[in-house]
Amino acid sequence: MDPLALGSRPLRLEDLVAVARGGRLVRLDPSARERLARSRKVVDRALAEGRVVYGITTGFGRFSDVALPSGQARALQRNLVLSHATGVGPPFARDVVRGMLLLRANALVQGFSGVRPEVVETLVEMLNRKVHPVVPEQGSLGASGDLAPLAHLMLVAIGEGWAEGPGGPVPGAEAMAGAGLRPLVLEAKEGLALINGTQAMTARLGLALHEARAVLEAATVAACLSLEALRGVVDAFDARVVGVRAHPGQAEVAARVRELVRGSRYVTRGGELRVQDAYSLRCVPQVHGAVADALAWAAAVVEAEMNAATDNPLVFPEGEEGEGEVLSGGNFHGEPVAFAGDLAGIAVAELASISERRTSRLVDAALSGGLPPFLTRQGGLHSGFMLVQYTAAALVSENKVLASPASVDSIPSSAGQEDHVSMGTIAARKAGAVVRNTARVVACELLSACQAIDLRGGLMGVAEPGSDPERLAEPLGEGTRRHYLRVREMSPFVTDDRPLAQDIERLAEAVLGGEFPWCVRPA
Secondary structure, eight states: OOOEEETSSOOOHHHHHHHHTTOOOEEEOHHHHHHHHHHHHHHHHHHHHTOOOTTTTBOSGGGGGOBOOTTOHHHHHHHHHHHHOOOEEEEOOHHHHHHHHHHHHHHHTTSOSOOOHHHHHHHHHHHHTTOOBOOEEEOOOSSSBSHHHHHHHHHHHTTOSEEOOTTSOEEHHHHHHHTTOOOOOOOTTHHHHHHSBSHHHHHHHHHHHHHHHHHHHHHHHHHHHHHHHTTOBGGGGOHHHHHTSOOHHHHHHHHHHHHHHTTOSSOBOTTTSOSOOOHHHHTHHHHHHHHHHHHHHHHHHHHHHHTSOOOSSEEEEETTTTEEEEEOOOTTOOHHHHHHHHHHHHHHHHHHHHHHHHHHHHHOTTTTTSOOGGGOTTBTTBOTTHHHHHHHHHHHHHHHHHTSOSTTOOOOBGGGTBOOOOOHHHHHHHHHHHHHHHHHHHHHHHHHHHHHHHHHHHHTTSOOTTTOHHHHHTTSOTTHHHHHHHHHHHSOOOSSOOOOHHHHHHHHHHHHTTOSOSSSSOO
C-alpha cells in the first residue's frame, strides 16, 4: 500500500488497523506542514510578546497560576514529559502503541497545537522505523486525556524511557539511535501538545471495535450453524417480521441469516417440528442487530475522536503572518470515548451471553432435539462437550463484571483543578478484554455446533460423524457450508475425549482475525 498521507483526509478505523497492525507506512501531506507552520507562528509570537498563556508561560494543572520567567520554555516542556511518566502495570500491546503514535501525530496535523513540523515528523518516523515505546496500561484518568500513557510514549521521542528491543526493553535513546533518529529537543508548548490528548483510549478502543465487528459476524455464523444443528425455525428471520421494527442492525442480521442458511436441508418452517424456537435462536436479529447498531455508534464516536484536536490550549491562527489566539478549553476530556467504550463492552458482553445459551442447548439432550447428551455417543465413558459449555459460562460471567461501566466514576485530581474525569482508558481496556473473551465464547459455539452437525448428519443418514466433512457439509446452507469446513480444518470431529483448549484458542484467534465473515461468499 502507498504510505498513508496524514492531513490529507480524515482517518477511518481501517487506517488505524492498517498502520497499527499491518505496518502501513505514514507520511505528512504538504498541506499539513503549512498548517503546522501557521500554528507555530502564533506560539512564537506569544512568547516574544511575553503573554501569559497556559502551559507556555505558566505551570500545569493546579500550577496554571504560576507564571514562569522567559528562558525556561525548554526545561518546562521536558520536565512535563518526565514528571508525567508515572504509568504502571503491564505494557500496552504493540498495535495499541503504534495506534497511539499515529493518532497523536494526526491530532497535531490538524494545525491547532502549535508544534513545529519536525515534532510530527519524528512521530511519523518512529512508526515507519518501528521504534515502539514501552507504555504501561494503567495510570490514566481519561482527563486531561491520557497524560501518563502519552508521557511514556513521548519519553522515547526525547531520548528517555524504554522501547521494545529484540531481546527485551532497551533505553529510548538507544532505540532512537538504532533507527537513525535524533531525539527531540522540545520547544515551548510542545511537551504539553504531545501528552495532552485521548490517544491511548482512542487507539485501544478503535482496535477493539475492529475486532468486535469480526466477532459479531462470527457469532452470527455460529448462530446459523446452531440453528441448523437444532433444526431451527427460519420464519423468525422473514423480512416481513423484521421490517415492522425499524432498527437497521436487526434487518441486516436477519438478511445475513437468510443468506447463510439458504438451501439448508436442516432448517424448518413453523409447525414442521415446532411452532417457534427459544429466544437464543429466534431473537438473533434482535440481539445481534442491537449489538451491530451499538458498535456502529461507538465506531462513529471513535472516528470523530481520531480526527480531533484534543490538547490544551489550542492555537487558532489567522492570516499569513501568524496572528491568532491561544484558547484554553477541555477537548482532552475523554467522556465521548468513555461512553463509547462502556457501550461497546456491554453490547459485546450480550453477544457472548446469547452465544453461551445456544451452546448450552446444543449439549443438553432435553433441548437439542435428539442429539446425544454433551455431544458424545459414549456418554459416561466420555464427557464430550460438557466442559466447553463450562468455559463459555465462565467467560460470560467474567464479562458481566467487565461490562460494569467505568464512565460513571470520577475522582478529583491535581488538587481539585481536574475535579471530574472520564475513566475513558479504563472503559476502552475493559471493552478490549470483553471482545477477546467473547471471541472465545463464540469459538465454543462454533465447535459445539459443528460437532452437533456431524451427529445430526449421522442421525439423518448423511454420513458417519467425522468420516467425511465434505459430505457432512452438503445439507448445510450456502454460507454455513464453508464455515463448517473451515472449523473442521482447525478442529476435527471429537470421537474420543481430548483436550479442547487449543482448539478453542485457535478458533478464537480466527474469529478475531475475521475468518468467519457473515457474507455468503468470500470477499
